Amino acid sequence: xxxxxxLALATVSVISAILVISQKNSVISALYxxxxxxxxxxLYFLLGATFIGVLQIIVxxxxxxVLFLFxxxxxxxxxxxxxxxxxxGQRVLAFLLTLFLAIEILAALKIGLSGGQAVTGxxxxxxxxxxxxxxRSLFIDYLYPFEIVSILLLVAILGVIVLVKKRF
Amino acid sequence: MALFxxxxxxxxxxxxxxxxxxxxxxxxxxxxxxxxxxxxxxPNRVGPAxxxxxxxxxxxxxxxxxxxxxxxNHTLFLxxxxxxxxxxxxxxxxxPFGDKLTLFGKSVDLIxxxxxxxxxxxxxxxxxxxxxxxxxxxxxxxxxxxxxxLRSSAQMISYEVSYGLSIMGVxxxxxxxxxxEIVRSQASFFEWFIFKQPIGFLIxxxxxxxxxxxxxxxxxxxxxxxVAGYHTEYSSMKFGMFFMAEYAHMLNVSAIVTTLFxxxxxxPLLPPVVWFLIKxxxxxxxxxxxxxxxxRFRYDQLMNFGWKFLLPLSLLNIFVTGLFMYx
Numbered sequence: 137x138x139x140x141x142x143l144a145l146a147t148v149s150v151i152s153a154i155l156v157i158s159q160k161n162s163v164i165s166a167l168y169x170x171x172x173x174x175x176x177x178x179l180y181f182l183l184g185a186t187f188i189g190v191l192q193i194i195v196x197x198x199x200x201x202v203l204f205l206f207x208x209x210x211x212x213x214x215x216x217x218x219x220x221x222x223x224x225g226q227r228v229l230a231f232l233l234t235l236f237l238a239i240e241i242l243a244a245l246k247i248g249l250s251g252g253q254a255v256t257g258x259x260x261x262x263x264x265x266x267x268x269x270x271x272r273s274l275f276i277d278y279l280y281p282f283e284i285v286s287i288l289l290l291v292a293i294l295g296v297i298v299l300v301k302k303r304f
Numbered sequence: 305m306a307l308f309x310x311x312x313x314x315x316x317x318x319x320x321x322x323x324x325x326x327x328x329x330x331x332x333x334x335x336x337x338x339x340x341x342x343x344x345x346x347p348n349r350v351g352p353a354x355x356x357x358x359x360x361x362x363x364x365x366x367x368x369x370x371x372x373x374x375x376x377n378h379t380l381f382l383x384x385x386x387x388x389x390x391x392x393x394x395x396x397x398x399x400p401f402g403d404k405l406t407l408f409g410k411s412v413d414l415i416x417x418x419x420x421x422x423x424x425x426x427x428x429x430x431x432x433x434x435x436x437x438x439x440x441x442x443x444x445x446x447x448x449x450x451x452x453x454l455r456s457s458a459q460m461i462s463y464e465v466s467y468g469l470s471i472m473g474v475x476x477x478x479x480x481x482x483x484x485e486i487v488r489s490q491a492s493f494f495e496w497f498i499f500k501q502p503i504g505f506l507i508x509x510x511x512x513x514x515x516x517x518x519x520x521x522x523x524x525x526x527x528x529x530x531v532a533g534y535h536t537e538y539s540s541m542k543f544g545m546f547f548m549a550e551y552a553h554m555l556n557v558s559a560i561v562t563t564l565f566x567x568x569x570x571x572p573l574l575p576p577v578v579w580f581l582i583k584x585x586x587x588x589x590x591x592x593x594x595x596x597x598x599x600r601f602r603y604d605q606l607m608n609f610g611w612k613f614l615l616p617l618s619l620l621n622i623f624v625t626g627l628f629m630y631x
Contacts, residue, residue, distance in 0.1 A: 187481075267421065
């Protein structure tokens with residue numbers, strides 16, 4: 137049962153991920169990205185990490201992608217504005233980077249299949265995925281890096297406001 | 305295991321049926337009530353006291369011609385009503401409507417799925433409801449629809465922030481995301497979170513009304529400006545599904561308010577399910593009353609109210625709650 141659901145959703149996730157980059161229309165591409173993110177959330181549910189699955193839907197599918205769609209609709213991009221970018225050497229670079237990524241994935245798979253210790257530290261703790269566990273690691277074990285990251289994000293928001301707003 | 309599936313299917317069927325009957329009759333009750341507020345009579349011809357009006361409406365909607373606008377994106381156009389109705393129906397899966405019930409020596413939880421992150425599930429599914437609106441507006445290939453969808457999504461994004469933050473006080477005091485536990489922590493009358501978190505309750509109610517796009521926050525479908533907003537181009541049962549989604553959302557917001565702030569199914573004498581339904585209907589009637597009483601906001605007023613008043617207030621509420629809990 138679990139395996140059937142996993143296979144179905146993994147297929148949906150991969151196919152919609154491919155469709156995200158193969159679509160010409162940016163609105164439809166964004167909608168496929170929502171499908172990918174939502175099916176990943178269900179994969180988290182299958183792993184028993186309901187909290188992380190729900191957060192995935194709230195943050196990515198619910199908030200960030202809605203903003204994406206909103207901006208795309210507001211700008212009302214024409215179809216031809218999204219044609220292939222014609223920069224020199226882009227194809228060669230893309231090919232090399234894809235090759236690199238493929239090797240990386242294969243290496244990770246090999247380590248995982250040979251039973252190596254791939255999951256340690258933070259991710260091992262999060263694998264339980266209950267709200268209490270997540271809160272403990274964020275606010276007790278890793279409080280300092282967590283606060284640093286929040287300040288970093290605040291600075292980024294301020295930076296965006298300064299860049300966008302010409303007149304104060 | 306087979307018994308578990310059987311019980312769950314039974315609960316789903318019962319909850320879904322009751323839910324759909326309430327949703328159907330809600331539109332009828334609204335028409336009758338608003339008519340009274342405006343010293344009219346309202347629909348009273350079909351059946352006794354007009355009670356069969358809803359059947360007549362359903363037959364009318366189903367038999368209407370289906371219209372597809374020229375150059376509309378067919379797939380998305382068909383998918384949009386589904387995507388607004390289904391999230392609205394999913395929320396009922398985590399709402400507790402009673403304590404444990406013992407049937408034939410087996411205890412049954414009166415909740416379809418007792419998730420340990422129940423309230424977060426509600427917010428996740430609510431946030432997915434926006435896609436129906438956005439897709440409807442975009443795929444219709446109509447300016448009114450697109451403008452309605454843009455307004456609606458801007459409004460829902462803005463109010464979702466305060467909507468989420470307003471319940472933080474309740475969650476901090478209850479110490480859990482589980483809706484069943486939250487109800488249990490409001491055992492006696494003065495332990496209801498409406499008394500412990502009055503500001504949270506007010507912010508949540510206001511944001512709930514804004515999230516469902518109802519008056520006085522019904523800008524996405526302001527008739528005088530946008531015809532009907534994002535569902536301008538929809539006809540027949542596809543329009544009917546948007547209509548049902550709106551009423552289902554009203555019912556959801558009322559059920560969540562009842563669960564979080566009004567003690568859920570807790571109450572003396574009467575059975576828990578009856579108490580739950582009484583509290584939900586009180587909030588629903590207030591909802592309709594507001595529609596008949598208040599005029600529509602202007603768009604800039606709506607945004608200013610959401611971002612400059614409700615958001616700081618809800619943050620302050622969290623801060624004060626935290627301070628009191630620390631002391």
